[in-house]
Amino acid sequence: MANVPHPLSEILLGVSSESCPNIMNFHCHTICSDGSLEPELLIAQASQRGLQHIAITDHHSTQAYHPMTEWLARRSNQGLPVPRLWSGLEISCLLKGCLVHVLALGFEVGHRALHTYNQNNSATGGSLQAKAVKEAIHEAGGLAVLAHPARYRVRHELLIDAAAELGFDAGEAWYDYDFQTNWHPTPFICEAIDDQLKGLGLMRTCGTDTHGFDLSGR
Structure with missing residues:
Protein backbone atom coordinates (compact mmCIF):
# COMPACT_ATOMS: atom_id res chain seq x y z
CA MET A 1 0.00 0.00 0.00
CA ALA A 2 1.01 3.64 -0.24
CA ASN A 3 3.21 5.16 2.44
CA VAL A 4 0.37 7.42 3.57
CA PRO A 5 -1.29 5.72 6.58
CA HIS A 6 -4.80 4.45 6.03
CA PRO A 7 -7.34 6.62 7.92
CA LEU A 8 -8.50 3.54 9.83
CA SER A 9 -4.99 2.69 11.02
CA GLU A 10 -4.95 5.19 13.88
CA ILE A 11 -8.28 3.80 15.12
CA LEU A 12 -7.07 0.19 15.03
CA LEU A 13 -3.99 1.09 17.04
CA GLY A 14 -6.36 1.79 19.93
CA VAL A 15 -8.16 -1.56 19.78
CA SER A 16 -8.01 -3.62 22.98
CA SER A 17 -9.96 -6.35 24.74
CA GLU A 18 -12.29 -3.63 26.06
CA SER A 19 -13.12 -2.08 22.67
CA CYS A 20 -15.88 -4.47 21.62
CA PRO A 21 -18.87 -4.50 21.65
CA ASN A 22 -19.64 -1.05 23.02
CA ILE A 23 -16.97 1.16 21.43
CA MET A 24 -15.91 -0.55 18.18
CA ASN A 25 -17.25 -3.41 16.10
CA HIS A 60 -19.41 -10.99 -0.58
CA SER A 61 -21.85 -8.07 -0.45
CA THR A 62 -21.76 -4.32 0.22
CA GLN A 63 -25.50 -3.84 -0.37
CA ALA A 64 -26.04 -2.67 3.21
CA TYR A 65 -23.57 0.20 3.02
CA HIS A 66 -25.62 2.83 1.18
CA PRO A 67 -28.89 2.37 3.16
CA MET A 68 -26.86 2.77 6.33
CA THR A 69 -25.03 5.88 5.16
CA GLU A 70 -28.38 7.44 4.28
CA TRP A 71 -29.80 6.54 7.71
CA LEU A 72 -26.76 8.02 9.44
CA ALA A 73 -26.99 11.22 7.40
CA ARG A 74 -30.62 11.72 8.44
CA ARG A 75 -29.78 11.17 12.11
CA SER A 76 -26.75 13.44 11.94
CA ASN A 77 -28.84 16.18 10.34
CA GLN A 78 -31.07 16.02 13.40
CA GLY A 79 -28.07 16.79 15.58
CA LEU A 80 -27.92 13.28 17.02
CA PRO A 81 -24.65 11.37 17.60
CA VAL A 82 -23.71 8.67 15.09
CA PRO A 83 -20.89 6.13 14.80
CA ARG A 84 -18.29 6.32 12.05
CA LEU A 85 -19.31 3.76 9.43
CA TRP A 86 -16.40 2.08 7.63
CA SER A 87 -16.91 0.03 4.50
CA GLY A 88 -16.60 -3.69 5.06
CA LEU A 89 -16.73 -7.00 3.21
CA GLU A 90 -16.04 -10.59 4.31
CA ILE A 91 -14.30 -12.61 1.62
CA SER A 92 -13.65 -16.35 1.49
CA CYS A 93 -10.25 -17.42 0.20
CA LEU A 94 -7.49 -20.02 0.46
CA LEU A 95 -4.52 -19.45 2.76
CA LYS A 96 -1.99 -22.29 3.15
CA GLY A 97 -4.56 -24.53 1.45
CA CYS A 98 -7.15 -23.71 4.13
CA LEU A 99 -10.44 -21.93 3.44
CA VAL A 100 -10.37 -18.78 5.57
CA HIS A 101 -12.26 -15.50 5.79
CA VAL A 102 -10.68 -12.13 5.16
CA LEU A 103 -12.23 -8.83 6.21
CA ALA A 104 -11.79 -5.93 3.81
CA LEU A 105 -12.12 -2.66 5.74
CA GLY A 106 -12.10 0.98 4.74
CA PHE A 107 -12.05 0.49 0.97
CA GLU A 108 -13.71 2.49 -1.81
CA VAL A 109 -17.20 1.04 -2.16
CA GLY A 110 -17.88 0.02 -5.74
CA HIS A 111 -14.19 -0.11 -6.70
CA ARG A 112 -13.65 -2.38 -9.70
CA ALA A 113 -10.84 -4.30 -7.96
CA LEU A 114 -13.36 -5.86 -5.55
CA HIS A 115 -16.04 -6.57 -8.15
CA THR A 116 -15.22 -10.30 -8.22
CA TYR A 117 -15.65 -10.52 -4.46
CA ASN A 118 -18.87 -8.51 -4.28
CA GLN A 119 -21.18 -10.90 -6.13
CA ASN A 120 -22.85 -12.71 -3.19
CA ASN A 121 -20.72 -15.81 -3.83
CA SER A 122 -17.14 -16.95 -3.34
CA ALA A 123 -14.66 -16.39 -6.13
CA THR A 124 -13.09 -19.28 -8.04
CA GLY A 125 -9.74 -20.11 -9.60
CA GLY A 126 -6.83 -17.79 -8.97
CA SER A 127 -9.12 -15.15 -7.46
CA LEU A 128 -9.74 -17.52 -4.54
CA GLN A 129 -6.12 -17.30 -3.38
CA ALA A 130 -5.38 -15.10 -0.36
CA LYS A 131 -2.68 -13.21 -2.26
CA ALA A 132 -5.19 -12.16 -4.94
CA VAL A 133 -7.71 -11.10 -2.29
CA LYS A 134 -5.13 -9.01 -0.45
CA GLU A 135 -4.03 -7.30 -3.65
CA ALA A 136 -7.63 -6.50 -4.62
CA ILE A 137 -8.36 -5.01 -1.20
CA HIS A 138 -5.25 -2.85 -1.36
CA GLU A 139 -6.03 -1.70 -4.89
CA ALA A 140 -9.45 -0.58 -3.63
CA GLY A 141 -7.75 1.41 -0.86
CA GLY A 142 -8.67 -0.91 1.99
CA LEU A 143 -7.05 -2.94 4.75
CA ALA A 144 -6.84 -6.75 4.60
CA VAL A 145 -7.64 -8.47 7.91
CA LEU A 146 -7.48 -12.19 8.72
CA ALA A 147 -10.81 -12.91 10.42
CA HIS A 148 -11.09 -15.07 13.58
CA PRO A 149 -7.71 -16.82 13.11
CA ALA A 150 -8.47 -19.63 15.59
CA ARG A 151 -11.59 -20.95 13.84
CA TYR A 152 -9.86 -22.93 11.10
CA ARG A 153 -8.44 -26.43 10.68
CA VAL A 154 -4.91 -24.99 10.38
CA ARG A 155 -3.36 -23.58 13.55
CA HIS A 156 -3.75 -19.86 13.97
CA GLU A 157 0.00 -19.36 14.47
CA LEU A 158 0.69 -20.72 10.98
CA LEU A 159 -2.13 -18.78 9.33
CA ILE A 160 -1.12 -15.49 10.91
CA ASP A 161 2.49 -15.99 9.84
CA ALA A 162 1.34 -16.75 6.29
CA ALA A 163 -0.94 -13.69 6.23
CA ALA A 164 1.93 -11.49 7.41
CA GLU A 165 4.20 -12.85 4.68
CA LEU A 166 1.57 -11.97 2.08
CA GLY A 167 1.35 -8.38 3.30
CA PHE A 168 -1.91 -8.47 5.26
CA ASP A 169 -2.47 -5.41 7.41
CA ALA A 170 -4.15 -6.88 10.48
CA GLY A 171 -5.79 -9.80 12.19
CA GLU A 172 -8.97 -10.08 14.24
CA ALA A 173 -7.42 -10.33 17.69
CA TRP A 174 -10.46 -10.00 19.95
CA TYR A 175 -13.23 -12.52 19.18
CA ASP A 176 -15.69 -14.65 21.15
CA TYR A 177 -14.86 -18.22 20.15
CA ASP A 178 -17.41 -19.52 22.67
CA PHE A 179 -20.27 -17.65 20.92
CA GLN A 180 -21.75 -16.37 24.16
CA THR A 181 -25.02 -14.45 24.35
CA ASN A 182 -23.12 -11.49 25.73
CA TRP A 183 -19.91 -11.08 23.74
CA HIS A 184 -16.65 -11.53 25.58
CA PRO A 185 -13.20 -12.22 24.09
CA THR A 186 -11.98 -15.75 24.69
CA PRO A 187 -9.11 -15.75 27.24
CA PHE A 188 -5.65 -17.04 26.31
CA ILE A 189 -6.50 -17.61 22.62
CA CYS A 190 -7.19 -13.94 21.95
CA GLU A 191 -4.25 -12.82 24.06
CA ALA A 192 -1.93 -15.17 22.16
CA ILE A 193 -3.25 -13.92 18.82
CA ASP A 194 -2.89 -10.30 19.90
CA ASP A 195 0.72 -10.91 21.00
CA GLN A 196 1.61 -12.66 17.73
CA LEU A 197 0.09 -9.90 15.63
CA LYS A 198 1.96 -7.25 17.62
CA GLY A 199 5.20 -9.16 17.20
CA LEU A 200 4.70 -9.22 13.42
CA GLY A 201 3.89 -5.52 13.28
CA LEU A 202 0.27 -6.13 12.28
CA MET A 203 -2.71 -4.14 13.52
CA ARG A 204 -5.51 -5.75 15.53
CA THR A 205 -9.28 -5.57 15.10
CA CYS A 206 -12.25 -6.75 17.15
CA GLY A 207 -15.80 -7.74 16.26
CA THR A 208 -18.86 -9.60 17.46
CA ASP A 209 -19.50 -11.41 14.16
CA THR A 210 -23.17 -10.80 14.91
CA HIS A 211 -25.64 -12.75 12.78
CA GLY A 212 -28.64 -12.37 15.10
CA PHE A 213 -30.72 -9.48 16.38
CA ASP A 214 -28.42 -8.14 19.12
CA LEU A 215 -25.02 -6.56 18.49
CA SER A 216 -23.84 -7.63 21.93
CA GLY A 217 -23.49 -11.25 20.79
CA ARG A 218 -23.15 -13.48 17.78
Whole structure:
Protein backbone atom coordinates (compact mmCIF):
# COMPACT_ATOMS: atom_id res chain seq x y z
CA MET A 1 0.00 0.00 0.00
CA ALA A 2 1.01 3.64 -0.24
CA ASN A 3 3.21 5.16 2.44
CA VAL A 4 0.37 7.42 3.57
CA PRO A 5 -1.29 5.72 6.58
CA HIS A 6 -4.80 4.45 6.03
CA PRO A 7 -7.34 6.62 7.92
CA LEU A 8 -8.50 3.54 9.83
CA SER A 9 -4.99 2.69 11.02
CA GLU A 10 -4.95 5.19 13.88
CA ILE A 11 -8.28 3.80 15.12
CA LEU A 12 -7.07 0.19 15.03
CA LEU A 13 -3.99 1.09 17.04
CA GLY A 14 -6.36 1.79 19.93
CA VAL A 15 -8.16 -1.56 19.78
CA SER A 16 -8.01 -3.62 22.98
CA SER A 17 -9.96 -6.35 24.74
CA GLU A 18 -12.29 -3.63 26.06
CA SER A 19 -13.12 -2.08 22.67
CA CYS A 20 -15.88 -4.47 21.62
CA PRO A 21 -18.87 -4.50 21.65
CA ASN A 22 -19.64 -1.05 23.02
CA ILE A 23 -16.97 1.16 21.43
CA MET A 24 -15.91 -0.55 18.18
CA ASN A 25 -17.25 -3.41 16.10
CA PHE A 26 -15.55 -4.29 12.82
CA HIS A 27 -17.35 -7.57 12.09
CA CYS A 28 -21.14 -7.98 11.86
CA HIS A 29 -23.78 -9.02 9.35
CA THR A 30 -27.16 -7.97 7.96
CA ILE A 31 -29.81 -9.71 5.87
CA CYS A 32 -27.72 -8.78 2.84
CA SER A 33 -25.78 -11.97 3.56
CA ASP A 34 -26.51 -14.34 6.46
CA GLY A 35 -27.51 -11.91 9.21
CA SER A 36 -30.93 -11.32 10.78
CA LEU A 37 -31.10 -7.51 10.92
CA GLU A 38 -32.12 -5.07 8.23
CA PRO A 39 -29.26 -2.61 7.56
CA GLU A 40 -31.19 0.33 9.04
CA LEU A 41 -32.05 -1.64 12.20
CA LEU A 42 -28.44 -2.67 12.72
CA ILE A 43 -27.04 0.83 12.36
CA ALA A 44 -29.85 2.21 14.55
CA GLN A 45 -28.88 -0.26 17.27
CA ALA A 46 -25.21 0.71 16.91
CA SER A 47 -26.16 4.38 17.30
CA GLN A 48 -28.36 3.71 20.32
CA ARG A 49 -25.53 1.80 21.98
CA GLY A 50 -23.16 4.70 21.42
CA LEU A 51 -20.63 2.87 19.25
CA GLN A 52 -17.88 5.10 17.88
CA HIS A 53 -16.77 2.94 14.94
CA ILE A 54 -18.47 0.12 13.05
CA ALA A 55 -18.06 -1.88 9.84
CA ILE A 56 -20.71 -4.18 8.39
CA THR A 57 -18.89 -7.12 6.82
CA ASP A 58 -21.52 -9.07 4.91
CA HIS A 59 -20.25 -12.06 2.97
CA HIS A 60 -19.41 -10.99 -0.58
CA SER A 61 -21.85 -8.07 -0.45
CA THR A 62 -21.76 -4.32 0.22
CA GLN A 63 -25.50 -3.84 -0.37
CA ALA A 64 -26.04 -2.67 3.21
CA TYR A 65 -23.57 0.20 3.02
CA HIS A 66 -25.62 2.83 1.18
CA PRO A 67 -28.89 2.37 3.16
CA MET A 68 -26.86 2.77 6.33
CA THR A 69 -25.03 5.88 5.16
CA GLU A 70 -28.38 7.44 4.28
CA TRP A 71 -29.80 6.54 7.71
CA LEU A 72 -26.76 8.02 9.44
CA ALA A 73 -26.99 11.22 7.40
CA ARG A 74 -30.62 11.72 8.44
CA ARG A 75 -29.78 11.17 12.11
CA SER A 76 -26.75 13.44 11.94
CA ASN A 77 -28.84 16.18 10.34
CA GLN A 78 -31.07 16.02 13.40
CA GLY A 79 -28.07 16.79 15.58
CA LEU A 80 -27.92 13.28 17.02
CA PRO A 81 -24.65 11.37 17.60
CA VAL A 82 -23.71 8.67 15.09
CA PRO A 83 -20.89 6.13 14.80
CA ARG A 84 -18.29 6.32 12.05
CA LEU A 85 -19.31 3.76 9.43
CA TRP A 86 -16.40 2.08 7.63
CA SER A 87 -16.91 0.03 4.50
CA GLY A 88 -16.60 -3.69 5.06
CA LEU A 89 -16.73 -7.00 3.21
CA GLU A 90 -16.04 -10.59 4.31
CA ILE A 91 -14.30 -12.61 1.62
CA SER A 92 -13.65 -16.35 1.49
CA CYS A 93 -10.25 -17.42 0.20
CA LEU A 94 -7.49 -20.02 0.46
CA LEU A 95 -4.52 -19.45 2.76
CA LYS A 96 -1.99 -22.29 3.15
CA GLY A 97 -4.56 -24.53 1.45
CA CYS A 98 -7.15 -23.71 4.13
CA LEU A 99 -10.44 -21.93 3.44
CA VAL A 100 -10.37 -18.78 5.57
CA HIS A 101 -12.26 -15.50 5.79
CA VAL A 102 -10.68 -12.13 5.16
CA LEU A 103 -12.23 -8.83 6.21
CA ALA A 104 -11.79 -5.93 3.81
CA LEU A 105 -12.12 -2.66 5.74
CA GLY A 106 -12.10 0.98 4.74
CA PHE A 107 -12.05 0.49 0.97
CA GLU A 108 -13.71 2.49 -1.81
CA VAL A 109 -17.20 1.04 -2.16
CA GLY A 110 -17.88 0.02 -5.74
CA HIS A 111 -14.19 -0.11 -6.70
CA ARG A 112 -13.65 -2.38 -9.70
CA ALA A 113 -10.84 -4.30 -7.96
CA LEU A 114 -13.36 -5.86 -5.55
CA HIS A 115 -16.04 -6.57 -8.15
CA THR A 116 -15.22 -10.30 -8.22
CA TYR A 117 -15.65 -10.52 -4.46
CA ASN A 118 -18.87 -8.51 -4.28
CA GLN A 119 -21.18 -10.90 -6.13
CA ASN A 120 -22.85 -12.71 -3.19
CA ASN A 121 -20.72 -15.81 -3.83
CA SER A 122 -17.14 -16.95 -3.34
CA ALA A 123 -14.66 -16.39 -6.13
CA THR A 124 -13.09 -19.28 -8.04
CA GLY A 125 -9.74 -20.11 -9.60
CA GLY A 126 -6.83 -17.79 -8.97
CA SER A 127 -9.12 -15.15 -7.46
CA LEU A 128 -9.74 -17.52 -4.54
CA GLN A 129 -6.12 -17.30 -3.38
CA ALA A 130 -5.38 -15.10 -0.36
CA LYS A 131 -2.68 -13.21 -2.26
CA ALA A 132 -5.19 -12.16 -4.94
CA VAL A 133 -7.71 -11.10 -2.29
CA LYS A 134 -5.13 -9.01 -0.45
CA GLU A 135 -4.03 -7.30 -3.65
CA ALA A 136 -7.63 -6.50 -4.62
CA ILE A 137 -8.36 -5.01 -1.20
CA HIS A 138 -5.25 -2.85 -1.36
CA GLU A 139 -6.03 -1.70 -4.89
CA ALA A 140 -9.45 -0.58 -3.63
CA GLY A 141 -7.75 1.41 -0.86
CA GLY A 142 -8.67 -0.91 1.99
CA LEU A 143 -7.05 -2.94 4.75
CA ALA A 144 -6.84 -6.75 4.60
CA VAL A 145 -7.64 -8.47 7.91
CA LEU A 146 -7.48 -12.19 8.72
CA ALA A 147 -10.81 -12.91 10.42
CA HIS A 148 -11.09 -15.07 13.58
CA PRO A 149 -7.71 -16.82 13.11
CA ALA A 150 -8.47 -19.63 15.59
CA ARG A 151 -11.59 -20.95 13.84
CA TYR A 152 -9.86 -22.93 11.10
CA ARG A 153 -8.44 -26.43 10.68
CA VAL A 154 -4.91 -24.99 10.38
CA ARG A 155 -3.36 -23.58 13.55
CA HIS A 156 -3.75 -19.86 13.97
CA GLU A 157 0.00 -19.36 14.47
CA LEU A 158 0.69 -20.72 10.98
CA LEU A 159 -2.13 -18.78 9.33
CA ILE A 160 -1.12 -15.49 10.91
CA ASP A 161 2.49 -15.99 9.84
CA ALA A 162 1.34 -16.75 6.29
CA ALA A 163 -0.94 -13.69 6.23
CA ALA A 164 1.93 -11.49 7.41
CA GLU A 165 4.20 -12.85 4.68
CA LEU A 166 1.57 -11.97 2.08
CA GLY A 167 1.35 -8.38 3.30
CA PHE A 168 -1.91 -8.47 5.26
CA ASP A 169 -2.47 -5.41 7.41
CA ALA A 170 -4.15 -6.88 10.48
CA GLY A 171 -5.79 -9.80 12.19
CA GLU A 172 -8.97 -10.08 14.24
CA ALA A 173 -7.42 -10.33 17.69
CA TRP A 174 -10.46 -10.00 19.95
CA TYR A 175 -13.23 -12.52 19.18
CA ASP A 176 -15.69 -14.65 21.15
CA TYR A 177 -14.86 -18.22 20.15
CA ASP A 178 -17.41 -19.52 22.67
CA PHE A 179 -20.27 -17.65 20.92
CA GLN A 180 -21.75 -16.37 24.16
CA THR A 181 -25.02 -14.45 24.35
CA ASN A 182 -23.12 -11.49 25.73
CA TRP A 183 -19.91 -11.08 23.74
CA HIS A 184 -16.65 -11.53 25.58
CA PRO A 185 -13.20 -12.22 24.09
CA THR A 186 -11.98 -15.75 24.69
CA PRO A 187 -9.11 -15.75 27.24
CA PHE A 188 -5.65 -17.04 26.31
CA ILE A 189 -6.50 -17.61 22.62
CA CYS A 190 -7.19 -13.94 21.95
CA GLU A 191 -4.25 -12.82 24.06
CA ALA A 192 -1.93 -15.17 22.16
CA ILE A 193 -3.25 -13.92 18.82
CA ASP A 194 -2.89 -10.30 19.90
CA ASP A 195 0.72 -10.91 21.00
CA GLN A 196 1.61 -12.66 17.73
CA LEU A 197 0.09 -9.90 15.63
CA LYS A 198 1.96 -7.25 17.62
CA GLY A 199 5.20 -9.16 17.20
CA LEU A 200 4.70 -9.22 13.42
CA GLY A 201 3.89 -5.52 13.28
CA LEU A 202 0.27 -6.13 12.28
CA MET A 203 -2.71 -4.14 13.52
CA ARG A 204 -5.51 -5.75 15.53
CA THR A 205 -9.28 -5.57 15.10
CA CYS A 206 -12.25 -6.75 17.15
CA GLY A 207 -15.80 -7.74 16.26
CA THR A 208 -18.86 -9.60 17.46
CA ASP A 209 -19.50 -11.41 14.16
CA THR A 210 -23.17 -10.80 14.91
CA HIS A 211 -25.64 -12.75 12.78
CA GLY A 212 -28.64 -12.37 15.10
CA PHE A 213 -30.72 -9.48 16.38
CA ASP A 214 -28.42 -8.14 19.12
CA LEU A 215 -25.02 -6.56 18.49
CA SER A 216 -23.84 -7.63 21.93
CA GLY A 217 -23.49 -11.25 20.79
CA ARG A 218 -23.15 -13.48 17.78
